[in-house]
Amino acid sequence: HDIPGLGGDFQPAELSHNAKVVIERRIAKRNEQGDAVETPDEVFRRVARNLAEAELRFGGTEQDRAAAEESFYRLMASLDFLPNSPTLVNAGRELQQLSACFVLPVPDSIEGIFEAIKQTAIIHKSGGGTGFSFSRLRPANAKVKSTMGVASGPVSFMKVFDAATEAIKQGGTRRGANMGILRVDHPDIDEFIEMKADMTTLTNFNISVAVTEAFMKALEAGTTYDIIDPQTGQPVAKRDAREVWEKMVRNAWKNGDPGVIFIDRINASRANPVPKRGPVESTNPCGEQPLYPHDSCNLGSINLKHFTKGEPGAKTVDFERLRTTVWRAVHLLDNVIEMNQYPIPEIAEVSHAIRRIGLGVMGWADMLIDLRIPYNSEEALRLAREVMSFIQKEADAASEQLARVRGNFPDWADSIYGPKGPEGPRPMRNATRTTIAPTGTLSIIANCSGGIEPVFALAFIRSHYLDKNDPTKRTELTEVNEQFEAVAKAEGFYSEELMRFLAEGGHLSERPEVPKWVKDVFVTAHEISPEWHVRMQAAFQEFTDNAVSKTINFPNSATVDDVRISYELAYRTGCKGITIYRDGSREFQVLKHAEKS
Ligand code: CDP
Structure with missing residues (x-):
């Protein structure tokens, strides 16, 4: 059946192998043997149905509820947007604890x-x-x-x-x-x-x-x-x-x-x-979410990889679709606050009084690749500001519109948006709207680059277990970044040997058969100087209410001075904080890489 404004033709996105594994192991309901008893589609349906129930609490009709359910389901099943892991895990289940x-x-x-x-x-x-x-x-x-x-x-x-x-x-x-x-x-x-x-x-x-x-x-x-x-x-x-x-x-x-x-x-x-x-x-633990004592936040991330349009090589950002997605995501996150069972009463009190949400992005590096823009370029910084200012403006407008229907957040009169506040009076449903999260689990489900981080590797070797009860039965497969594989094939330089070379830590820059524009566009985290990492964080911070999750990567050879320069640059460029990582500086790095990939 048709849902107003949504159209009748919807196809859920195809999930990658890794997405299915992560949903099975970390998200879906499991039985006593530890086997998943929900398919990914059933997970999205459960979450959508649960969050849509809030419509009835706000005086909506059964039709409003059904429309919201379909809208939320499509947001997730298309992998255009995902709420933070605890929402995916707990919505519509016994715990019902939805905040990260x-x-x-x-x-x-x-x-x-x-x-x-x-x-x-x-x-x-x-x-x-x-x-x-x-x-x-x-x-x-x-x-x-x-x-x-x-x-x-x-x-x-x-x-x-x-x-x-x-x-x-x-x-x-x-x-x-x-x-x-x-x-x-x-x-x-x-x-x-x-x-x-x-x-x-x-x-x-x-x-x-x-x-x-x-x-x-x-x-x-x-x-x-x-x-x-x-x-x-x-x-x-x-x-x-x-x-x-x-x-x-x-x-x-x-x-x-x-x-x-x-x-x-x-x-x-x-x-x-x-x-x-x-x-x-x-x-919070990863630094992107400043909070009051006993405060909480529900995060959600839009997958920018899905928001380009046009022919390969001549793509542009699809701002119209991005706008609709931001509005629906803000609506969904406001419902999360309503359906949430907060773990302690003080947290329930603060969370309801300010209704803080944190909408952000993932797949930023994938979007840049799709648009053929190197991550470490002025053009990328310019686009970062354009995309994030657009999201912030639309999220503000969506929250303002919700306030007209559902009311301002209860602490509104004493807030920066109230009658005496520097940004007021301005109706507002949510005291903050935007945050950029790391998206550790979400980006695996959506099969995109994490948060606003650059691509980590173009190819890597992954063990595939053939029998889940026997860890010795496994095979090693080379996995290649999808976009890179497509370009390599289209440009005629694809070879198994090149992919293995990259998976084993080789650099694209050493390969004469690869065109220069490909080397520029497919730049990876370790080839990007710390200065560009900081400037990218600052570009997103400029248009984010809360803060931005970003790791500033350094090569192992970096000096203490290099780190000092980055810390000072973060201050000068308006960042709210900084976290760095120098390659090889932690014993457990091997494990960390394995977790990431
Ligand atoms: O992708 P996902 O929704 O699982 O989470 P994330 O974006 O990687 O992390 C968002 C926030 O979830 C972090 O800043 C932490 O506050 C929290 N988190 C946690 O408590 N424990 C973890 N192992 C990972 C994330």
Whole structure:
């Protein structure tokens, strides 16, 4: 039957082999033997039906509900858009916990700390990730009045959070992930910066230093800044900004941690839409989502690979279809908030009061390839701004339209969109609309490049297991990037030998038979300089309410200075934070690559 505005002819997208495997293992309902009892199509149908139920709660008719179900089903089954994994896993099932990201407050008391650990366990069990600021905790060796003893300090308590995470794992769907934040003016900042240096501690945490504007000014001027006692708010010491910065950069160079978040910039941006709920102290585990204490966010990503039109070699962006998709995705994500069963009452309260959503993109590198634009080019930065500003503008308009029908988010009057706010008065259903997520699982399902990252490899070798009960029965297959294979065949330079060469780590640039434009367009992550990575992050950040997930890749030979230059460039170009990774700098890199591919 025809659904108004949707047309009658719909074909679900063909799923790749890897997509089917990931859905079977991580998304679909399984029986006691661990076998999937839902097909991917049934997964999309279950999620669509569940999320469409919200229509009835908003006074919609059965017809509205059916139309929403069909619209949501098609969004997902076409692989044009996917909501974050927890929504795919839990919607329409017992748990009904639909969010990927949470931030929990950590107060300066034993009761408070262990309450936060308990809440973390509840969230991890349901497939969510957690972020924390440990900045309120008194430093190590400070006095503890009630016992006349001394405090253990944030670094030591973080290890307890880590151990709890390790013990819980995540009900077979995913392992718990955490973000740990400490302000740069906390007395224990040195221990914090170095705490992941040996790579065996805190394996369930990413850590980032919350850097203030006062610190950045001192860094620029080459002066000192104040260290503040978190209990009194009073300065207790002075530190040389350049010395502390050097320590951060050197540790990041060594093994990727700590990253940095520019905390005052975050709080002065659209990521802090209801100042009375804040300030923002932390982000979610992968850094793209700044959140208030007890805040949560539902993410969803549009697959840009599907939004080009025209003949190969002369394609353009299909903005019309992108517009409709943004509107439907915002509608779907607003329904997610309604249908969500929040793991603890405080989180339900904040989430309903501000109705934060995070719509972003994946398949950006694939789109550039389709348009024949090298990732590391001014043209790519220009298009990034054009595409993301379009998505942001349309997401704002869609949320505004929803507000007219369903009402503003409850905290609206006190928000930046309210009568007295700098962007108001402007009707708004969702306090934030846009976030760019890593899309680790989603990009495998949609068979596209992750988030806004460049293509990682053009070909790789993957083991295929022939018998799931016997790991020795397997064959090694070379898998080739689809677009690359098509171009190689069309241009006449395809050969099995070339694909094997690339899969084994060879570079396209070494091959004389490959035309120059192909070498430029099919540039991979490690061939792109850190500067281009940062500038791409900044281009997307300019038009994203929340933040942007991006790893700035460095070759193994990069120096500490190179890392410093990138950190400073991220600040100058308006990024909300930065995370780097130097090739080969972590023991477990082999595993990480295997996970990615
Ligand atoms: O693709 P998918 O929806 O599975 O997730 P993602 O975009 O890779 O990650 C989005 C967010 O989900 C992360 O920033 C974390 O907050 C959370 N996450 C997590 O808690 N544990 C994981 N293993 C992966 C992601």
